[in-house]
Structures are given as structure tokens and as C-alpha cells.
Amino acid sequence: MWEFIARSLEASMIFTFAALGELIDQRSGVLNVGIEGVMLFGATLGFIAAQSTESYLLGFLVGIAIGGLLGFLHGFFSVTLGVDQVVVGMGIWILGFGLTTYIGNPYTGPLGMERIPTILGLSPFFYVGIALVVVSWFVLSKTSLGLRIRSVGENPAVAEVSGIDVTKTRYLCATIGGMLGGLSGAIYSLFYNPVWNYNFLMGWGFIALALVFFSMWNPLILLGGSLLFGTLWQLSLNPQLVLPGVLSRYIWRTIPFVITIGVLLIISTKWFRIRWGAAKPEALGQPYAKE
Amino acid sequence: MRIGSYELKIEKRLALAGWEAAIISIFAIIFALALFSIIFILAEINPLLAYREIFSYAFANPYGLPLTINRFVFILLCTSAFIIPFRAGLWNIGMPGQLYAGALGAFAVLFAFGGKALPPPDLSPAILIPLMLIAAALGGAGLGAIAGFLKGKFNTNEIVVTMIMNFIAFWLVAHMIKEGGPFMNPGGRGESFELPPSVHAPLIMGVPFTVFFALGVAALLYFVFAKTKIGYQIRAHGHSPAAARYAGISPFRISLLVFAIGGAVAGLAGYHYFAAVPGVYKIARTYGYFGDLAFYGIICGLISLGNPLAAIPVALLFGGLSIGGRFVQGKLQIGFGVDYALLGVLMITLVAFQFFYHYKTAWVKTGEKKLDVGVYR
Numbered sequence: 001m002w003e004f005i006a007r008s009l010e011a012s013m014i015f016t017f018a019a020l021g022e023l024i025d026q027r028s029g030v031l032n033v034g035i036e037g038v039m040l041f042g043a044t045l046g047f048i049a050a051q052s053t054e055s056y057l058l059g060f061l062v063g064i065a066i067g068g069l070l071g072f073l074h075g076f077f078s079v080t081l082g083v084d085q086v087v088v089g090m091g092i093w094i095l096g097f098g099l100t101t102y103i104g105n106p107y108t109g110p111l112g113m114e115r116i117p118t119i120l121g122l123s124p125f126f127y128v129g130i131a132l133v134v135v136s137w138f139v140l141s142k143t144s145l146g147l148r149i150r151s152v153g154e155n156p157a158v159a160e161v162s163g164i165d166v167t168k169t170r171y172l173c174a175t176i177g178g179m180l181g182g183l184s185g186a187i188y189s190l191f192y193n194p195v196w197n198y199n200f201l202m203g204w205g206f207i208a209l210a211l212v213f214f215s216m217w218n219p220l221i222l223l224g225g226s227l228l229f230g231t232l233w234q235l236s237l238n239p240q241l242v243l244p245g246v247l248s249r250y251i252w253r254t255i256p257f258v259i260t261i262g263v264l265l266i267i268s269t270k271w272f273r274i275r276w277g278a279a280k281p282e283a284l285g286q287p288y289a290k291e
Numbered sequence: 292m293r294i295g296s297y298e299l300k301i302e303k304r305l306a307l308a309g310w311e312a313a314i315i316s317i318f319a320i321i322f323a324l325a326l327f328s329i330i331f332i333l334a335e336i337n338p339l340l341a342y343r344e345i346f347s348y349a350f351a352n353p354y355g356l357p358l359t360i361n362r363f364v365f366i367l368l369c370t371s372a373f374i375i376p377f378r379a380g381l382w383n384i385g386m387p388g389q390l391y392a393g394a395l396g397a398f399a400v401l402f403a404f405g406g407k408a409l410p411p412p413d414l415s416p417a418i419l420i421p422l423m424l425i426a427a428a429l430g431g432a433g434l435g436a437i438a439g440f441l442k443g444k445f446n447t448n449e450i451v452v453t454m455i456m457n458f459i460a461f462w463l464v465a466h467m468i469k470e471g472g473p474f475m476n477p478g479g480r481g482e483s484f485e486l487p488p489s490v491h492a493p494l495i496m497g498v499p500f501t502v503f504f505a506l507g508v509a510a511l512l513y514f515v516f517a518k519t520k521i522g523y524q525i526r527a528h529g530h531s532p533a534a535a536r537y538a539g540i541s542p543f544r545i546s547l548l549v550f551a552i553g554g555a556v557a558g559l560a561g562y563h564y565f566a567a568v569p570g571v572y573k574i575a576r577t578y579g580y581f582g583d584l585a586f587y588g589i590i591c592g593l594i595s596l597g598n599p600l601a602a603i604p605v606a607l608l609f610g611g612l613s614i615g616g617r618f619v620q621g622k623l624q625i626g627f628g629v630d631y632a633l634l635g636v637l638m639i640t641l642v643a644f645q646f647f648y649h650y651k652t653a654w655v656k657t658g659e660k661k662l663d664v665g666v667y668r
Binding site: 033077081082083084086087088090091092094095096097098099101102103105106198199202203206207209210213248249250251253254257258260261264265268269 | 330382384441445446447448450451452454455456457458459461462463465466469470471472579580583586589590593626627628629631632633634635636638639641642643645646649650
């Protein structure tokens with residue numbers, strides 16, 4: 001049972017990192033629907049870097065760097081070029097899926113390195129994740145930087161007038177969001193499941209995206225959602241823990257996805273929408289052009 | 292930006308003529324192929340040689356050409372499945388899931404008629420093939436309709452929902468064909484039972500009849516969007532859902548309709564790939580690889596700006612590139628996944644080129660007095 005809890009927390013942290021990055025991104029008004037692509041890139045290049053240098057640190061750094069680069073690219077396309085953010089996100093995702101399939105294929109198989117040691121029986125990323133969530137919550141809601149980010153996401157024109165550089169703020173958030181996405185991918189491929197395979201993420205990024213909508217853009221609620229889905233994901237892999245012999249293991253794999261749709265439904269109800277509508281960054285997904 | 296005495300002026304386009312869009316799209320494809328040369332160069336292969344091999348295998352080789360046409364039919368159907376919601380301003384990225392549902396529908400018909408038995412029974416193609424097509428369309432439509440219903444009724448983000456449905460459908464297929472699932476191959480392999488030869492899709496000059504379906508759907512869509520009331524309503528919804536509502540168009544109906552029809556077309560793509568392509572005739576163990584190729588439909592739909600007729604040559608080109616890419620990967624000893632890498636490079640290039648669909652650029656000689664009206668930044 002303890003192992004199950006520890007594994008669930010590990011899975012939760014992958015959701016947490018990716019979704020936290022997306023949350024920061026969206027708070028500044030930039031919607032990146034391609035986190036799965038960012039994660040695939042971070043996971044694949046991190047995996048290759050770690051395996052060829054035998055250094056975990058380098059693997060994670062490469063994952064963060066490529067994630068940041070993709071986030072920056074997303075910022076360039078959507079902020080500077082003003083391209084529809086959904087199109088850009090789809091582009092990043094399909095680029096990630098397509099290129100990593102080609103780049104990673106020669107590395108198919110296990111990582112073959114000693115596992116990262118745990119701290120008090122838990123993944124070290126658990127502590128980092130909790131700290132990051134608290135820091136992000138504090139920065140977003142209590143500091144002037146957070147106010148800057150939020151005002152850019154709510155009403156960029158007003159923010160610009162009050163002396164905030166919209167472009168710079170959005171680039172910053174898009175890059176940080178990408179870095180966290182890349183790190184989350186690297187945690188998957190270097191720690192959670194250190195095996196490279198064709199299109200191995202299978203929906204983690206998209207569930208993380210749904211989690212951001214669900215969190216009402218609050219990092220603390222986001223953490224709760226991630227913990228729930230990490231546990232669900234782990235359960236779907238080990239259904240024998242609760243209901244041995246019921247349904248095939250493939251049907252169990254659909255459960256987290258079915259529940260994601262259920263959650264999306266709940267947050268679309270009127271009761272939720274009244275609160276959600278207030279929390280949603282007003283300018284989310286809209287390009288801003290200085291007139 | 293300025294170079295010498297010339298300055299780059301960027302101007303927002305008010306309207307985009309068809310020929311302008313076509314030129315930009317052609318440039319985007321050429322640029323992507325040039326960019327993709329880097330992959331060949333990194334693999335120490337002359338890109339010109341690689342492209343010659345790709346095109347000659349895909350379009351001039353007696354083995355390659357039928358493969359290209361089959362892939363073309365698949366991509367064109369997926370493109371139509373993407374375009375229908377796209378014209379209504381909605382994103383369907385659930386083609387893989389919808390085509391899995393279509394394949395399951397078609398195989399369910401066979402299963403019900405005892406097609407799994409060994410030796411393969413002699414079934415009547417005149418009855419079974421239409422039934423399989425209907426079941427495939429219904430399967431895809433059912434899956435698509437879920438996203439359309441949720442979007443229309445609750446305004447649930449359709450991108451996330453269609454993508455999530457892909458994974459649900461993916462695991463449902465695994466459940467049906469693996470580890471003792473109802474459609475499992477009687478030989479015990481983790482793939483579906485094989486189509487009895489009597490109900491193989493009829494071939495016309497070596498190509499399954501589904502090619503006419505794909506072309507017919509594209510032509511019909513063009514007509515529907517250009518000439519009919521419902522097509523007009525879909526386009527109106529695409530321009531502005533709020534305005535459409537004031538004009539008496541029900542967003543719920545439009546959303547449900549476009550996703551159900553889009554799903555049905557994707558379902559036909561599933562029938563095509565798993566029950567009509569010669570040499571396949573089963574839901575293969577690696578069905579996920581085929582399903583993911585459906586994403587070519589997104590690029591094809593975007594690059595043809597939602598025009599179903601313009602999508603035909605693009606789908607043919609992409610079909611050829613993906614088949615040829617797979618071929619050179621074996622012939623020139625490149626790693627697996629050239630066709631997927633191409634998918635990614637094409638997509639990101641297209642994203643960059645979106646800029647040119649929205650803005651005009653021109654090099655202007657500076658030092659002249661220019662009237663600064665309508666000039667963007």
C-alpha cells in the first residue's frame with residue numbers, strides 16, 4: 001500500500017509540474033494546448049542526454065532547456081507574430097510528437113541507470129513540487145510580479161497603459177511554462193518510467209491541460225487535482241488493488257480519461273461557471289497588438 | 292527591421308484572395324521540405340537524392356503508387372473530418388479515436404455475421420460491405436457526437452474532449468482485440484480476426500472503391516459549404532457563434548451536427564484503413580501507428596484553409612511524402628519515423644506561415660515620405 005501511495009505521488013508530480021507551467025502561462029493570457037508536445041520533447045531529449053552522459057543532472061537540465069526553448073517559440077509565434085494560439089499549440093504538440101518519434105527511436109528501451117534515490121521514501125520531486133506550488137501561489141497572488149502577470153492576462157491594454165511591458169511579461173511566462181513542461185517530461189522519462197517508447201506519454205499533457213481549467217487558475221487547487229489524477233492513473237495501472245478480476249486491464253486504462261471528461265463537465269455547469277467565469281483570465285488566448 | 296536603406300513594412304491583410312492563399316501554402320510546403328533536408332543532412336544523406344527517391348517511389352513506382360493512393364484516401368477522409376467542424380470554428384483533433392470507433396463498428400458487423408469463424412465463411416459482400424460502411428460511419432459519428440454535444444450544451448473545450456476520446460477509443464480497441472477480447476484473432480495473436488476474403492473491399496484498377504468515397508465527400512462538402520443553407524449556417528457559426536445565434540442559428544445544433552458528420556467521415560477512414568487496404572484486412576497490432584497518421588488531416592485542413600477541394604492535391608502530396616518517407620527510411624538506412632518527423636516539421640512551418648495569411652510584408656525604401664495609414668506597427 002505504501003508503495004502504491006508513493007507511486008501515486010510520483011505520478012501526481014508529473015501532472016503538477018506540467019500543469020503549473022501551463023497555469024503560469026495562462027495567467028498571462030497565453031494558452032498553450034501543446035504541453036504534451038513540450039513534455040515529449042523534454043522527456044526524449046532529457047532521456048538521450050542522461051543516457052549518453054550518464055548524468056541525471058544533465059538530463060534534467062536538457063529537458064528544462066528544450067522546454068524553455070519551445071515555450072519561447074510558442075511566445076514568439078503567438079505574441080510577436082500574433083498567430084492563433086490554438087494553432088500554435090497544435091503545432092508544438094504535433095512537432096513534439098513527430099520529431100521525438102524520429103529522434104528517440106534509436107534509444108528505444110530502458111534507461112539503464114541507477115534509480116534516483118528517494119528521500120524519506122518519497123520522490124525528491126514531491127518536495128520540489130510542493131515548494132514550487134506554494135511559491136507560485138505566493139508570487140501570483142501576493143507579489144507585484146504576480147499582479148503584473150495577472151493584469152496582463154486580464155486586460156493587456158490597461159496593463160500596458162499602467163507601464164507594464166505586456167510582450168516581455170508574456171514571453172517570460174511562456175518560457176517558464178515551457179521549462180516546467182520540459183522538466184515534467186524529463187521526470188517521467190528519467191524517474192517515473194525510465195523507458196523510451198513510441199509516443200509513450202499517452203495523454204498526460206492533455207490531462208494536465210484539463211487540470212488547469214479545473215483549478216480555476218489557483219495553484220493550490222491545481223495541486224489537489226494533480227494528486228487526485230496521479231492516484232487515479234496509478235489505480236488504472238493496478239486495478240487489482242481495488243477490484244481484482246473486474247473488467248480487462250485495457251478498460252481500466254480508460255478510467256482516468258473518462259473521469260477527465262466528467263470533471264470537464266462539472267466545471268462547465270452553471271454553478272461552476274459563475275465562479276469559473278470570474279477566475280478565468282479575461283484575455284486568455286487572445287493576441288495583443290499595441291495600437 | 293531594416294536592411295540598408297530598405298525597411299520591412301508589415302501590414303494587416305483585410306482580405307485574402309484564393310490565389311494568394313494558394314501561393315502562401317505552396318511556399319509553406321516548399322519551405323518545410325527545405326527545412327526537413329536538415330534531417331537528411333544530419334543522417335549524412337544528400338537531401339536531393341532522398342527527395343528523388345521519395346517522389347519516384349511514391350508517384351512512379353508500381354508498388355509505391357497504390358500505397359500512396361491508399362494513404363491519400365485515408366488522409367483526405369481525415370482532412371474532411373477535420374474541416375467540417377473547422378468551418379464552424381471548432382477543432383476536431385479526435386480523428387484517431389473516431390476512426391478506431393469506425394473500425395470497431397465495421398468489425399462488429401462481421402462479428403455479428405460470424406466472420407470470425409475458421410475457415411473464413413463465405414459472406415455476401417453486397418449485404419455486408421454496405422452494412423460495414425454504415426456501422427463504421429455510425430461508430431465514428433457516435434464518438435464525434437459526444438464532443439459536439441458537450442461543446443454545444445456545456446461549452447466544454449472540444450480540443451481536450453476530442454483528444455481524450457482518442458485515448459479512450461485507443462484502449463477500447465486494445466480491449467476488443469487483445470488478451471481474449473471478442474475480436475481477438477483466433478490464432479491467439481494480439482490483433483483482430485482477419486476479414487473473410489469474400490468481403491474484401493472491391494478493387495477498381497487495384498485501388499479500393501473507397502477512393503471514390505473520399506473524393507465524393509470532398510466534392511459534396513465543397514458544394515454544401517458554397518451553396519446550401521446548412522453550409523452557410525456552419526460558416527456563419529465559424530465567423531461568430533454569437534452573431535449566428537442572433538441570426539436564429541442554434542449553436543447546439545451546429546456543434547452536434549459538425550462533430551457527428553466529421554466523426555462519421557473519420558469512421559469511414561477507419562473502414563478504409565482496416566477493411567479495404569489490400570494487405571491489411573484486420574485491425575493490426577500496431578493500429579496506434581496508423582491512427583496517429585490521422586493528424587496529417589489537421590495539417591492538410593489548415594494548409595488548404597478549410598477548402599475541401601484544395602485539400603485533394605495536398606492530401607495526395609502528403610500521402611506520397613509519408614509513403615515515400617517510410618520507403619527511404621528502409622532504403623537509405625535512416626532511423627524509424629521519417630514520416631512522423633515530416634509531419635512535425637510541416638506542422639510547425641505551417642504555424643509560422645500563418646503570419647503571412649494575416650499580414651502582408653513589403654520592403655519599402657526609407658527616406659521617402661509615406662502616408663502612415665493602416666500601417667501596422
